Amino acid sequence: MTDTCPSGATLAEAEAFLAAHPEIEAVDIILHDSNGIGRGKIIRRHELLSLYKSGRHMPISILGLDICGEDVHETGLIWDQGDGDLRAWPIPGSLKALHNTTPPRAEVLMSLYELDGQPMTSDPRHALQRQVDALAAQGLKPAAAFELEFFLLDPKRDENGDVRPASDVLDGRFSRKTEVYSVDHLHGMLPLFSDIYAGAEKAGIKAETMISEYAPGQYELTLHYREDVMQAADDLIRLKRIVRAQARAHGVVACFMAKPVADYAGSGMHLHVSLMDEAGQNIFAEQPDAGWTQPLLHALGGLRSTMAESMLVFAPHLNSWRRFANQSYAPVSTSWGVNNRSVALRIPAGDVKARRIEHRPSGVDANPYLVAATVLAGIRYGLEQRMDPGEQTKGNGYSEDADDSAMPRDWKSAIEAAKSSEFLKDALGEDMHRTFTAVKAAEYARVARTISDVDYDLYLHTI
Structure with missing residues (x-):
């Protein structure tokens, strides 16, 4: 000892x-x-x-x-x-x-x-550290930031038993509209947001832009880009706790389900990631008029080729899979593209020095340590195998041409794919892989034997 x-x-x-x-x-x-x-x-x-x-x-x-x-x-x-x-x-x-x-x-x-x-080795932090150490052995250091999307809900359900957006904490005003990017709508929650920012500051978290997102009661809070991916994961997981606690103090519910409302967009946890060499240079950043760097393309290739067997990490719960739908801003294939929010792997517009990959499949209900570990392992695999990502998607990533039959389409398929994946076993470590897949299989069995309200609605008086 x-x-x-x-x-x-x-x-x-x-x-x-x-x-x-x-x-x-x-x-x-x-x-x-x-x-x-x-x-x-x-x-x-x-x-x-x-x-x-x-x-x-x-x-x-x-x-x-x-x-x-x-x-x-x-x-x-x-x-x-x-x-x-x-x-x-x-x-x-x-x-x-x-x-x-x-x-x-x-x-x-x-x-x-x-x-x-x-x-x-069944501790998620250690799983991420393994991948950080593996990249360090190759002279590379990942920099990263997560985005946090969430809903603020009324603690009481509506007359149909459905969740509903929280009323403004400032004056009680209520809206069921999609107030996407409405600045005035944000003002109604400013007392709560001020407490969230104060909590983040005490925690040493650089919380940045607040956005009214693409559903009633949905918001996004961005985080400062970190040169340490472990710190980025710590930021995300601590910020969720801060948001939940401050929302509760203001009499509303912070919801981190991937898809709490059937008819509106779900909540993602996009991971922005780049790689720095020993000189502190971003190896994804291209030279003027030189085209994409080979490391960037290889990283995209690795992420695309390992995404299907890794989806359980990115979508770990039954509810996670309700988020994936056409025209939903949640990806339904392994596609990649530039300045395109309909793809799974996006290269954002912006300063070349900040060139990065935005990994979009994960829901906000995923474990950020395991997400980051799996993404870094996919990047490593692509770099080592010098993988070609294929043609980028231009335009609508939800078109029939973008359909990817290799991707699991439901929770059970994702569990089976993860259990048999040698890549995921290496990405998480054998013990963490066994623990994670066993927990998911047990949760699937729990849900499968539960008789839901849908069963009664469909069958009680019908068959």
């Missing part, structure tokens, strides 16, 4: 934080499972130093839970190992004060390690 913090966090960080924040009474310690759900404990102020000295024992089974928090025995993380404890250690730089809490609290992100200090 090791008493040296394997994550690199230091006692001095905790001591400095406590000295700077005498008001803090408690700290949320948060470990993220395969679904990206934060699980952990709330410790008291006086316990923080011991956390940094010795870590905190947590049951290994915490990483083998399904979306409902039930054990998934097929992960091999429950009784196969006696549900023993491993040790969670704080992530350096992640100890931050929370905004708008009574009494004042802080949070710190954690990662799970074996008792000898080795990474616990």
Whole structure:
């Protein structure tokens, strides 16, 4: 057993934080499972130093839970190992004060390690770190940012039992219109948005542009581009918690389902990514009049060729698959294109120095650590195999010509494709792959045996 913090966090960080924040009474310690759900404990102020000295024992089974928090025995993380404890250690730089809490609290992100200090390989953060390390061995460093789309909903359903947009927190005004890009519409939520920005600032997250999106009650919040892809994933997962908490404080519900409303667009979690060489140069950036760089094209080729077997990572839940539809701004094929929002892999317009790939398949319900790990693995594969991405899609990416028969069309097909994928096993690591696919299979079985309202509506008085 090791008493040296394997994550690199230091006692001095905790001591400095406590000295700077005498008001803090408690700290949320948060470990993220395969679904990206934060699980952990709330410790008291006086316990923080011991956390940094010795870590905190947590049951290994915490990483083998399904979306409902039930054990998934097929992960091999429950009784196969006696549900023993491993040790969670704080992530350096992640100890931050929370905004708008009574009494004042802080949070710190954690990662799970074996008792000898080795990474616990069913921890999603370690899966991403494997890919970062593999690229570093090739002299490359990924830079990235996620986009966060979400709905703000009324806590009460309408007369039909359907969710409905939240009324403005400023004056109670209500709208069912698609207020896409309406600046005046944003003003009604400014008190809430101000708290979100304040929470992000305390967390060291550079939250940027707020947009009224393409559905009633839907919004998008962009994040500053990071030179560290792990920091980009941390930003996204922490920002979701900030949005949820501040929305709740204002009496509304922040919804991160991929498709909460049947007749409108769903919520994505687009990942923008580029690669820097050892000199800090973006290898995707082309020279004037020289055309796309070979690394960019090879990266696109790798992402296209591995997308079908990776879709379970990008669309991990039954509801995720309701997001994919024609003319929905969610991709339905592996297409790539330039300045085109109907494709899966978009090269945005803009400064050549900022050349990047926008990976668009993921819903906001996906785990950002696993999404980033899988995307980086696809890029690595394309670079190593010097893959050709094929012709770019120009115009409508939803046309019949863009149909991709290799793509899974439903959750069950995605689960089967992921389970048999050698690429995904390498991308996530064997243990994380087993854990993730076992959890998804268990969740599918849970949903399949559930009798829904649709069953009664269709069949109760008919057959």
